[in-house]
Amino acid sequence: MIDFENPTYLKLRPVQDSKLDRLVAPLLCPGEEIVQTFQSVRDGVVFTTRRVIAVNVQGVTGMKKAFTVLPYRRIQAYAIESAGLADLDGELQLWFSGLGTVRFELLAGSDLAALCQAIECGM
Numbered sequence: 001m002i003d004f005e006n007p008t009y010l011k012l013r014p015v016q017d018s019k020l021d022r023l024v025a026p027l028l029c030p031g032e033e034i035v036q037t038f039q040s041v042r043d044g045v046v047f048t049t050r051r052v053i054a055v056n057v058q059g060v061t062g063m064k065k066a067f068t069v070l071p072y073r074r075i076q077a078y079a080i081e082s083a084g085l086a087d088l089d090g091e092l093q094l095w096f097s098g099l100g101t102v103r104f105e106l107l108a109g110s111d112l113a114a115l116c117q118a119i120e121c122g123m
Helices: 019-027 112-122
Strands: 008-015 034-039 044-048 051-058 064-071 075-082 090-096 100-106
Touching: 008 044, 019 034, 019 044, 019 051, 019 064, 034 112, 044 112, 075 112, 090 112
Parallel strands: 008 100
Antiparallel strands: 008 034, 034 044, 044 051, 051 064, 075 090, 090 100
């Protein structure tokens, strides 16, 4: 589960066709699609057309996983920060109703425009 007392996911790098995609596939609703997947050392975040799914890998073996689902319809506001070029690091902040702020630090290769579009269309 996301540590909401320290709501920052740091240094998430974009990944293609990852194990995370297969892990969250059973959680997807009909018509819901994965927009972009990010991974840190062990944990990951999947942005879909409807929500953010955070995967927290736990334990020494990494067999135990906790999933936190944050639906876009609960977002009150969001902010992005980047240098304006597609291949530089960026930051995405989401303000959730009743929860507070969650901040994602995204490394080079992130498609912030696609994430914003998914959030806007999924709200």
